[in-house]
Amino acid sequence: MKIVRAAGRLYLIQIFAFSAVSLSTFFPGLDLLLALLYIIVLIAEGRLHSEMTIAQKSSVVFLWQGPALFMSIYVLAEFTFANLDDYAIFAMQFWTAPLLPWWSLLNAPTSGSYPLYYYYVLASPLLFAVVYLAASLKKIR
Amino acid sequence: MKQKPVNWRSRFIIGLFPILTVLLLIPAAVQNQEAIANPEGALKTYLHNAQQGNIGFGLAGFYNNRMSFEGLEPGDLVLGGYPDCAYGRFSHAAIYLGNDQVAEAYAEVGVLISPVQHFHSYSQVCLLKVNAAPEIKQKAVEYIMSKRGALFYPIAFKPGDRIWNCTKIMWKAYAVQGVDLDSGNDIWVTPDSFYRSSWVTVIREL
Numbered sequence: 001m002k003i004v005r006a007a008g009r010l011y012l013i014q015i016f017a018f019s020a021v022s023l024s025t026f027f028p029g030l031d032l033l034l035a036l037l038y039i040i041v042l043i044a045e046g047r048l049h050s051e052m053t054i055a056q057k058s059s060v061v062f063l064w065q066g067p068a069l070f071m072s073i074y075v076l077a078e079f080t081f082a083n084l085d086d087y088a089i090f091a092m093q094f095w096t097a098p099l100l101p102w103w104s105l106l107n108a109p110t111s112g113s114y115p116l117y118y119y120y121v122l123a124s125p126l127l128f129a130v131v132y133l134a135a136s137l138k139k140i141r
Numbered sequence: 142m143k144q145k146p147v148n149w150r151s152r153f154i155i156g157l158f159p160i161l162t163v164l165l166l167i168p169a170a171v172q173n174q175e176a177i178a179n180p181e182g183a184l185k186t187y188l189h190n191a192q193q194g195n196i197g198f199g200l201a202g203f204y205n206n207r208m209s210f211e212g213l214e215p216g217d218l219v220l221g222g223y224p225d226c227a228y229g230r231f232s233h234a235a236i237y238l239g240n241d242q243v244a245e246a247y248a249e250v251g252v253l254i255s256p257v258q259h260f261h262s263y264s265q266v267c268l269l270k271v272n273a274a275p276e277i278k279q280k281a282v283e284y285i286m287s288k289r290g291a292l293f294y295p296i297a298f299k300p301g302d303r304i305w306n307c308t309k310i311m312w313k314a315y316a317v318q319g320v321d322l323d324s325g326n327d328i329w330v331t332p333d334s335f336y337r338s339s340w341v342t343v344i345r346e347l
Contacts, residue, residue, distance in 0.1 A: 009155055016158035023165035028301030044154050086201055089249045090295055104292040104303035115251040115290045
């Protein structure tokens with residue numbers, strides 16, 4: 001129950017961060033601030049879960065970022081089953097929206113056929129998980 | 142009976158983004174009252190189609206339309222649409238570069254150059270002549286090409302020049318030169334808005 005509740009909270013944070021950050025792009029500049037706020041909130045949430053065991057935290061991360069990780073693999077592997085291929089990248093962009101504004105500062109095409117932000121979108125489930133897990137580590141006294 | 146202490150920090154963390162969402166929604170809605178109320182506007186069109194079960198760009202496929210691309214000049218627009226598109230008749234826009242090439246933008250790749258013939262895949266296609274001076278049209282092309290690598294996000298709003306979608310970039314490329322292709326003064330620019338613009342003439346449509 002503790003794990004499900006922790007994952008549920010992270011889902012709520014992620015979904016409302018998506019809506020707030022997306023809306024804030026209507027007021028250019030504010031979106032960058034809200035992206036920063038998302039990281040602070042994620043760290044604060046991680047600190048709240050510092051008493052959980054590594055196994056519990058890993059389960060929380062799996063529940064929270066597992067579907068997004070699956071979608072990343074789906075896009076990278078160019079799967080087409082369940083006809084998700086047309087919409088998978090959109091779903092990933094919405095999921096990763098809380099930090100997307102920062103990537104708008106880097107207008108950098110890569111040497112491959114994809115822009116830099118594309119790799120962020122696909123790597124973000126791991127990025128979010130690392131931030132949360134690092135913040136939830138107990139302080140060494 | 143012992144009461145559990147209220148964890149304010151926990152409540153603040155979970156409540157922050159919902160509150161910010163509401164706080165941002167109010168000024169955005171107030172500023173765009175007319176666009177929101179417009180029955181031909183992007184939001185009402187989308188909500189109407191969503192009620193019918195259409196939520197994306199429609200039934201993508203290869204429809205093999207027989208459109209001829211003759212008569213296009215650099216800076217003109219090409220629109221494409223699939224059946225059951227949620228945001229109007231057309232779902233995609235590109236700018237003609239000449240020599241059978243268009244510049245267009247997709248979420249996963251940003252701006253790219255493609256052969257105009259790929260618009261044969263759409264069930265509906267329309268060629269729009271932009272009624273502006275050739276130098277303005279050329280500058281619009283250059284503006285779009287300068288945005289390679291820029292961030293593309295499907296629901297990019299009109300303000301700002303860091304976050305784009307396939308239509309906002311076309312609109313902005315002309316808007317910075319005083320040519321406003323958005324016929325509805327909407328929150329988002331849709332391909333249908335280009336179609337209804339007084340700055341364009343339909344060359345051909347299927």
